[in-house]
Amino acid sequence: MTTPQPAIRFAGVHKNYLSHGESVPAVKRMDLAIAQGEFFSLLGPSGCGKTTTMRMIAGFEEPSGGKVYLDGKDVTGVAPNKRDVNMVFQSYALFPHLNTYQNVAFGLERKKVGKADIKKRVGEMLEIVSLTGMEKRAPKEMSGGQQQRVALARALVNHPRALLLDEPLGALDLKLRQQMQIELKRIQREVGITFVYVTHDQGEALTMSDRIAVMNAGVIEQLGSPREIYERPASRFVAGFIGTSNLVDGHIERCENGLAVVAYSAQDRVVVPVGSAARPGDKIEISVRPEKIDLHRGVPPVSSTGGSVLSGVVNEVVYHGTSTNYTVATAAGADFTVFDQNASNADDLADRGDRVFLTWAPQHSYMIGV
Ligand SMILES: Nc1ncnc2c1ncn2[C@@H]1O[C@H](COP(=O)(O)OP(=O)(O)OP(=O)(O)O)[C@@H](O)[C@H]1O
Structure with a gap:
């Protein structure tokens, strides 16, 4: 039996931006393997390189060096729409003139999937995100949490290889955010798709993730399960960033x-x-x-x-x-x-x-x- 390829792999990936004629490193030489079906979080303070890392997975940014693999296939230089990954943002980016059903069905219609199949898949997905009965609502008639679920259903209905989430709960109030954290984990378990989640909120990362990469100044300082990272921080930075530590x-x-x-x-x-x-x-x-x-x-x-x-x-x-x-x-x-x-x-x-x-x-x- 062959072991499955990692869903996402970085081999010696680094990224420099040009800023005022100077080359500034955003991500330094990174080797990383994210397993199939894993809930993986990139956690770190503002400016540590989380979003850049995620955008290189999606193909919105190309590495300055190194290779990106999806399911073992080298996708470095491949356009975002050819990568079969989907992204969910904090701003839900729903089509305001379409209702819930139409928003979720949009991608399938463009792919010319049959009407009956679309109905079945959209129905299943709305059930998973607990929005059954809201098919006819327009985005403006729904709460922030409900709109976020529509955005999630729309991204998942295409069965992407991986779903990339960039601080998706940032706009919600604390209580709703905590509810959605539990929901997101459940949804991820049910659909079995690899999730890569970007956040600067340590509680959020600890609650949901199978593994967390703690980033600081463009490097991964520690990679491990929430428990390992909390119980055994590898560096002073991780000990200080995750929870409260006595030193x-x-x-x-x-x-x-x-x-x-x-x-x-x-x-x-x-x-x-x-x-x-x-x-x-x-x-x-x-x-x-x-x-x-x-x-x-x-x-x-x-x-x-x-x-x-x-x-x-x-x-x-x-x-x-x-x-x-x-x-x-x-x-x-x-x-x-x-x-x-x-x-x-x-x-x-x-x-x-x-x-x-x-x-x-x-x-x-x-x-x-x-
Ligand atoms: N297009 C760009 N041009 C120049 N520098 C950039 C660009 N995008 C990001 N950077 C710089 O690269 C570094 C990493 O940025 P990145 O957005 O990946 O960080 P982040 O961890 O996602 O931060 P945040 O949580 O604030 O979104 C930062 O120093 C940032 O200023």
Whole structure:
């Protein structure tokens, strides 16, 4: 049995734009393989090269060097309309004078698909995007979320090889956006088409994606599942961009059983899993997520023996309903953020100025690469 070709592959692709007579790199040498049927997100801050990457898949931009493959076929230099990929934008770009049915049927009619077949395919697609019964509505008679669904149905009805989505939910309010994220994932699962999704919203990427490429200044800093990227950020940039991270540095005091101990005082220490190359005296940077930390008033519990313990003083307490977020000035010299879930014992809250201990298990610390 042969393994299927990746739906999309970049081999040494880079893109430079000419700006005021100067060549500016937007995407630096990129090798990338997106699997068939994958929900793949390009995530990063404004200007990092996400849209350029997507436009090179679609054929709206040609690489300055390297090759783009779709289903194993070299499409570098092939016109967008010959690539069999579709794109959905934030501005839905629906035809205002056509109703829902006509908007979705448009592409099939142009391809001269038979009337009965069009009716069947449009009907199926409207059901998938939950718009059955809205066939006769004009775009202006529908909400933003409904219009976005029409745009999605119109793009998917042609069964493209891949669907490219450039911040498609950006115009919707938060609640609707969150609903559409769940919907989009369901729709993608049902149609089984490869989705490539561009966003600068980390929550959106974490919610929907099978894998995420985190981009920074034209390069992919990390590529992995939402869990890998959140739990094990490969760089300082990724740790800072995805969620909230606590970062602290120090020198290794000793290594035992694959764990390094960085001591800040007789009782304050951070314990982190390390590779065999780690040596006492090495300077390392360690990260831990706020929800992995337990905050105690009084003495640290015996259960924290073997893990990290940092004493500190509470600087800030912010009540968020489901959790209370603390900022603690620690003995390690760094301010730590702690998310404490508000369980039934809400009177257990610490106040500003309280002396506290932060503890967490060794596996929740990780060393930051760069
Ligand atoms: N047509 C162009 N001419 C010159 N420079 C460009 C052009 N398009 C993009 N750039 C530059 O290339 C870099 C990457 O742009 P790109 O639009 O791919 O980023 P992005 O991550 O999609 O950003 P955003 O989230 O703001 O859309 C930026 O520095 C941008 O200014």
